[in-house]
Amino acid sequence: MAHPRFEGSFTQQEPIPDEAIAAATRVLQSGRLHRYNLGPGEEGEVAALEREYAQWQGVPYCLALTSGGQAIQIALRAVGVEPGDHVLTNAFTLAPVPGAIHAVGGKPLLVEIDDNLCLDLDDFETKAASGRAKVMLVSHMRGHLCDMERLVQICEHHNIQLIEDCAHTMAARWAGKRSGNFGIAGCFSTQTYKHMNSGEGGLLTSHDPDFMARATIMSGSYMLFERHGAGPALEHFDRPRFEQPNNSARMDALRAAILRPQLGALEANAERWNQRYAAVEDALRAASRLRLPSRPNQEYFVGSSIQFSLTDGDEARCQQLVGLCAERGVELKWFGHKEPHGFTSSHRSWHYMQAQELPRTDAILARLFDMRLPLTFSVADCRHIGQLIVEAAEAL
Numbered sequence: 001m002a003h004p005r006f007e008g009s010f011t012q013q014e015p016i017p018d019e020a021i022a023a024a025t026r027v028l029q030s031g032r033l034h035r036y037n038l039g040p041g042e043e044g045e046v047a048a049l050e051r052e053y054a055q056w057q058g059v060p061y062c063l064a065l066t067s068g069g070q071a072i073q074i075a076l077r078a079v080g081v082e083p084g085d086h087v088l089t090n091a092f093t094l095a096p097v098p099g100a101i102h103a104v105g106g107k108p109l110l111v112e113i114d115d116n117l118c119l120d121l122d123d124f125e126t127k128a129a130s131g132r133a134k135v136m137l138v139s140h141m142r143g144h145l146c147d148m149e150r151l152v153q154i155c156e157h158h159n160i161q162l163i164e165d166c167a168h169t170m171a172a173r174w175a176g177k178r179s180g181n182f183g184i185a186g187c188f189s190t191q192t193y194k195h196m197n198s199g200e201g202g203l204l205t206s207h208d209p210d211f212m213a214r215a216t217i218m219s220g221s222y223m224l225f226e227r228h229g230a231g232p233a234l235e236h237f238d239r240p241r242f243e244q245p246n247n248s249a250r251m252d253a254l255r256a257a258i259l260r261p262q263l264g265a266l267e268a269n270a271e272r273w274n275q276r277y278a279a280v281e282d283a284l285r286a287a288s289r290l291r292l293p294s295r296p297n298q299e300y301f302v303g304s305s306i307q308f309s310l311t312d313g314d315e316a317r318c319q320q321l322v323g324l325c326a327e328r329g330v331e332l333k334w335f336g337h338k339e340p341h342g343f344t345s346s347h348r349s350w351h352y353m354q355a356q357e358l359p360r361t362d363a364i365l366a367r368l369f370d371m372r373l374p375l376t377f378s379v380a381d382c383r384h385i386g387q388l389i390v391e392a393a394e395a396l
Ligand SMILES: *Cc1c(COP(=O)(O)O)cnc(C)c1O
Pocket: 067, 068, 069, 070, 093, 094, 096, 097, 139, 140, 141, 142, 165, 167, 168, 188, 189, 190, 191, 200, 201, 202
């Protein structure tokens, strides 16, 4: 082997910042971990996080929740999805997305993706025009943003409400506008492998006060919604407080304390991720058999993972590439497995929903690879990893 084996860990995140550890310790010492367990006049960590995140995101309302999946579920309920309703979503996403649709009794109606791993907007237009669904849950899977202007246009034309799954696009933008601000709701995750790390956690944002009042009651606000950091005016709660069931999905003070200092570093971390992405991407350009998705000028992405595909070769060849990379210490995920391995992004492994024909997506996933880029890797590490992948591809 020309290059030495890579010894780093693809699942090792950076430590939680000292400032966040100090804030978490203060919460623990206070014994008041529940978001509504506050002293007189005290704002609390959760309300402060909501206020700060809403401001950062550039929206009036933010609600802190237990997970990104819960943020999606509550968003679906709050736009009025009822049992039996179809919900449009990408065929290429992660299991929590169809899982959330299923949890509210909805039926996923899957839309194809294109060669650049974005939603296939032609297929979306056809399915939107069919009138079968009133809600589109677009999942910006692996941080790839489709043409957001066209997406919004199609939704408006067919009277479809747009919810964004921004688990991989926190801090990303389309034509300067933050991902999450294109539809009625943005759903974010603060789970360990996303862009801020509280172990588990979610944030739901919106510009719509009635939507957010319904979501807040559903999160389990015990009618204490006046203690929120970025919530709608009290009159918006008049009806929802009697009509919305409690789904108990509140974020606790400990996680909020850990997240607030990370918010200040988010923009800088996005840049650090992108330096790492660029280092791998530059190296991979040398491999004639690997194709990288092209990224449009309007897209500002956060390169916390990278995807590429093999231009030729069958299943065995793809398996071989995973093996050759593993020998070199490079951990690739391959989306073409027949069976789910450690994660599920294949619609064929979601047996709880109606099987659907998605030939374009299937053909893309059959040769698609994915690699995480944790910030514990240096830019030099990423260059090295890129060279190892090229070497493995040449050895096929
Ligand atoms: C992680 C993830 C979610 C859900 O986040 P959790 O906080 O783990 O529930 C949703 N969508 C995608 C694409 C994800 O990767």
